[in-house]
Amino acid sequence: MTEPARLSTREAAERLGVKPETVYAYVSRGLLTSRRATGGRGSTFDAAEVDALARRNRRPASDAEPGTPPGAPGVGAIRTGITFIDKDRYYFRGVDATALARRYGYEEAAEWLWTGVLRPGVRFTAPRETLSAARRAVEALPAHSGPVDRLRVAAIAAAAADPLRFDLSPEAVLGSARALIPTLVDALPPAGGPDAEEPDAGDGALARRLWSRLSDRSPDDASLRVLDTALVLLIDHDLAASTLAVRVAASARAHPYAVVSAGLGTLEGPLHGAASGLAHHFLADVLQRGSAAPVVADQLRTGRRVPGLGHRLYPGEDPRAQELFRLLDGIPAAAPTLGAARDIVETTARHVPLHANVDLALAALSVSAGMPAEAGETVFAVARTAGWIAHALEEYEEHPLRMRPVGRYDGPKPPQPLPLPVPAAP
Structure with a gap:
């Protein structure tokens, strides 16, 4: 068998449209692999790998920041097959999101987003030990803690309870996701207080159990349908700020619990989930x-x-x-x-x-429904968790550490003298 074509550093730089030193930066970030040239002078690169990186880095000129080197890895455009937004509609894997929400519940939509396979009637159940650890962690928080505080702590506790969390194979990630989402919901305190009657963990659709965490009123079927529909509609919305944070974490090969924690941290800003x-x-x-x-x-x-x-x-009303x-x-x-x-x-x-x-x-x-003001944020966070997992699954298939844009330095021109120490206050 003939060996695949090898490129010199100069040839690789020309194909990528960057300077030779940028090629070595790609190597240091794990985006390219190099091999010492015959005779020990310089490095060589696999032509197919270089061409694949060039295709990933190629994006419209309008997306590039001024002064960004051509071909430098950036976050202007990220390939995804999850959500497409077009004028006044949006689609999950090509299927109208509103039509999907009218026909199927949250767990079914999550499975569709993750696998492209619809599993009617699927239900997510939290493992007993994982849920127990998450509830203990949430109960230890101060009474004034917000919903995202509780969800973040529950996610961390669930991670600690899962010794297999570092397995990033699709099957393992999906198993973690199917356990994590109900854990987040069932670890939240009941809206009616500790003595309130609540659905058993794993009893019915996730929306019913989430309702008991948001309102002390008994829901009718129509109200539960609204909540379940909201969960489906909010499951993903392309590369929102929290989803981009998730992709960065997944690019560094963080496990799915850490990926969700990254999304929750970004979600708490007043311009996003709140x-x-x-x-x-x-x-x-x-x-x-x-x-x-x-x-x-x-x-x-x-x-x-x-x-x-x-x-x-959306130029018109949000669908x-x-x-x-x-x-x-x-x-x-x-x-x-x-x-x-x-x-x-x-x-x-x-x-x-x-x-x-x-x-x-x-x-x-x-x-x-008589819910507190933070209820919408809770619904948003729980719903979007499934979307974050979908994006993590995509990112795990990409080259690691690719989410590394090049900084444009605009500080003092080096070299600068060492700073003088500030005298201690008397």
């Missing part, structure tokens, strides 16, 4: 005051935008909001809340052409 809580407070204020006009006016007077409106990826509002419209008890939400949109639309987004729809669900 946005529905702001919409909840705003919507509750409109209901209390009887009209959106004074509440919108107060919001704008303080220089803040109206929460729950507009989305950079996730459309579907959730449609389902809530069939629940009589939600009518006042829906009226307040429409009042917010109509009042704001007099001057700014903004539409409701999924945060306002989540707020309508949480307010009408």
Whole structure:
């Protein structure tokens, strides 16, 4: 058999469109492998590996930052086969996400996202030892801890209880995911307090068990359907900030529990997962005051935008909001809340052409169901966990440590003199 073609450093640099020193940087990051040339002078590179890296690094010029070396690894465009967003619709593995949510529940949609195989009626169950460890860890937190605090701690405890967590084979990762998601839900404290009656772990769909952690009211089938639909619709949304953090962690070959922890850490920012809580407070204020006009006016007077409106990826109404509002419209008890939400949109639309987004729809669900303001954030985090796992599975198949953009240094020009020590205060 003939040996595959080998390239010199100069030839590899030309194919990649970079400087020779950048080729060696790729080697140090594990993106390329090199071999000493015959005679010991210079390095050689496998042509097929170089061409594969060139294809991965190739992206539209409009995505590149000014001053970024051509072909340098970056995060401008990441290949994914999970979610496609197109104008006013979005798709999971090519299937309309809204249509999928109307037909199937969260666990079924998660399996579809992970494997491309639909398993009707599938249910996720937390292992007893894992759930026990997660509950003990969550119970040790202060009473004022938020939902993402509890979810992060539960994920860490679940990781510690799984000695096989470092196995990154697809089968092992899927096994961890099917155990982790119900552990996150069942480790949360019941909304009605420690003495409240709650569904047994593994009893029914995940949405029913999550409801008992969000509201002390008994849900009817229509309300559970809204929650389950929200979980499906929120399962993924392309490369949002938390998903990008997940891809970076998976690129470094972090195990799936650590990958989810990376997503939860990013999710806690007020511009991402916590946005529905702001919409909840705003919507509750409109209901209390009887009209959106004074509440919108107060919001704008303080220089803040109206929460729950507009989305950079949708020129019209967020399709996730459309579907959730449609389902809530069939629940009589939600009518006042829906009226307040429409009042917010109509009042704001007099001057700014903004539409409701999924945060306002989540707020309508949480307010009408008597849930706390952070309920939407909890729903978002639990739902998105399955999407993060899907992205981790994709990233594990890519070259490790590829998520390493090149920094553009703009500090003082070196070499600078050593800094002088600051005298100690008297």
